[in-house]
Amino acid sequence: MAPERHPGPPPPAGPPSTDTPLLTMHGITKAFPGVRALDGVDLDVAAGETHCLLGQNGAGKSTLIKVLAGVHQPDAGEIRWRGAPVVLKSPVAAMRLGIATIYQELDLVPHLSVAENVHLGHEPATAGFLRSREARSRTADLLRRLGHPGIDPGARVGSLSAAGQQIASMARALSHDVRLIVMDEPSAALDPDEVAGLFRIVAGLTGAGVAVVYISHRLEEVRRAGDRVTVLKDGRAVARGLDARTTPTRDIVTLMTGRTVEHAFPVRHTLPVRRPTAAADAAPAPVLTVRGLARRGEFAPLDLDLYPGEILGLGERAGRGEGVR
Numbered sequence: 001m002a003p004e005r006h007p008g009p010p011p012p013a014g015p016p017s018t019d020t021p022l023l024t025m026h027g028i029t030k031a032f033p034g035v036r037a038l039d040g041v042d043l044d045v046a047a048g049e050t051h052c053l054l055g056q057n058g059a060g061k062s063t064l065i066k067v068l069a070g071v072h073q074p075d076a077g078e079i080r081w082r083g084a085p086v087v088l089k090s091p092v093a094a095m096r097l098g099i100a101t102i103y104q105e106l107d108l109v110p111h112l113s114v115a116e117n118v119h120l121g122h123e124p125a126t127a128g129f130l131r132s133r134e135a136r137s138r139t140a141d142l143l144r145r146l147g148h149p150g151i152d153p154g155a156r157v158g159s160l161s162a163a164g165q166q167i168a169s170m171a172r173a174l175s176h177d178v179r180l181i182v183m184d185e186p187s188a189a190l191d192p193d194e195v196a197g198l199f200r201i202v203a204g205l206t207g208a209g210v211a212v213v214y215i216s217h218r219l220e221e222v223r224r225a226g227d228r229v230t231v232l233k234d235g236r237a238v239a240r241g242l243d244a245r246t247t248p249t250r251d252i253v254t255l256m257t258g259r260t261v262e263h264a265f266p267v268r269h270t271l272p273v274r275r276p277t278a279a280a281d282a283a284p285a286p287v288l289t290v291r292g293l294a295r296r297g298e299f300a301p302l303d304l305d306l307y308p309g310e311i312l313g314l315g316e317r318a319g320r321g322e323g324v325r
């Protein structure tokens, strides 16, 4: 979908400055044995935008970006990069174009240092000593650019926190001449401060004209960081190029789930477990009722009712065999 054009001077940051998207994926199809992970997916991304890819687990998000990263070959479909058709035969081919991916399962080598990880896969230079000194100082520059000057380029990657490892992975991406960075669920392992730091990095990248494809299933992140949204469901793009800030949440949830919001967030039934009989007419019947279930030495008699659409948590106080709802 072509980006909306504004009359007068263009906005200082954010989406599209030209009519040719940086990236166009068209009709991408990919099957694994027994699963059609992608079924004719279209995606277009403009330079300098944060394009969010949303969808429930299993929707095909990771598969789509692995096609873009040259990890998977599509069964059908076309990829255009700055208007020209390309075949991404390998991750190196994608990297050469300036496409970098921060994977959900980070692919760093834990026993190597940050600097070594950052420079893995780069063309070897001259003398080893000089190379490693240069690698460290270049890595230190990248870490500063990412707002993390405190990370030691010589530290083993395996000794860093999840957030630190992600920063190392981003430093590696930025060590190439990158034009598009894909981040697959980057916030999953981060605390709120670290997520704020991540968003600052994303804003810095897009401000410099780099495109970011940001995968998440957290709507509030899409609102905060995104320009446009493409929604995947069951391997299809059910909406493309929606405005990340103004598209109503209920519309996005309905697109992601195929259900209306009322169904996506079922009515909660409050405790206590036993309802007053007067309300029984209006209340739905439980789908599971358990009374007096016990196992000697394991748990004391317990009662529970599970209602339609309810998520029932079962826990215990450590070692006491007492069910807690």
Ligand SMILES: Nc1ncnc2c1ncn2[C@@H]1O[C@H](COP(=O)(O)OP(=O)(O)O)[C@@H](O)[C@H]1O
Residues within 6 Å of the ligand: 032, 033, 035, 036, 037, 055, 056, 057, 058, 059, 060, 061, 062, 063, 064
């Ligand atoms: N390498 C693979 N082999 C077989 N099936 C896969 C593979 N990768 C993904 N799938 C399947 O493809 C579908 C889409 O998965 P994925 O792209 O990981 O979804 P998402 O990232 O949106 O959660 C799922 O049904 C998943 O089980």
Ligand SMILES: [Mg+2]
Residues within 6 Å of the ligand: 061, 062, 063, 104, 184
């Ligand atoms: Mg995934």
